[in-house]
Amino acid sequence: MNNLIDRLREMQRRGIGFLGTPKLSELTDKSEAHYERARCTGEGGPVFTKIGRSVKYSLDDIIEWLEKMPRFTSTSESVEDAKSKRPVPVKEEVSV
Numbered sequence: 001m002n003n004l005i006d007r008l009r010e011m012q013r014r015g016i017g018f019l020g021t022p023k024l025s026e027l028t029d030k031s032e033a034h035y036e037r038a039r040c041t042g043e044g045g046p047v048f049t050k051i052g053r054s055v056k057y058s059l060d061d062i063i064e065w066l067e068k069m070p071r072f073t074s075t076s077e078s079v080e081d082a083k084s085k086r087p088v089p090v091k092e093e094v095s096v
Contacts, residue, residue: 004028005066008059018049018056 004027011019024046025032038045039055046065049056 005063008063008066012059016059018058019062020057021055024057024062 007027019027021032021035024035035045039048046057047061049058
């Protein structure tokens with residue numbers, strides 16, 4: 001993970017400020033569909049910005065998102081504790 005964050009910081013030093021979904025997908029080894037779903041549900045991806053019809057991710061927001069991800073020492077810990085370490089979105093109930 002630190003290697004990825006270092007790569008993103010190097011991109012910032014070169015003047016790159018935003019990435020599109022294809023580049024984010026390539027860097028994180030997650031599908032573009034994953035990030036499309038995350039934008040719809042609000043879970044599982046960094047904050048994004050819409051510029052016209054384009055979706056862009058700020059490098060600052062990507063780095064912040066990666067740094068907030070839970071870290072584990074074993075795979076069994078990740079299975080058992082992932083839900084407790086993952087932020088849970090709050091859904092508001094609407095009264096009619």
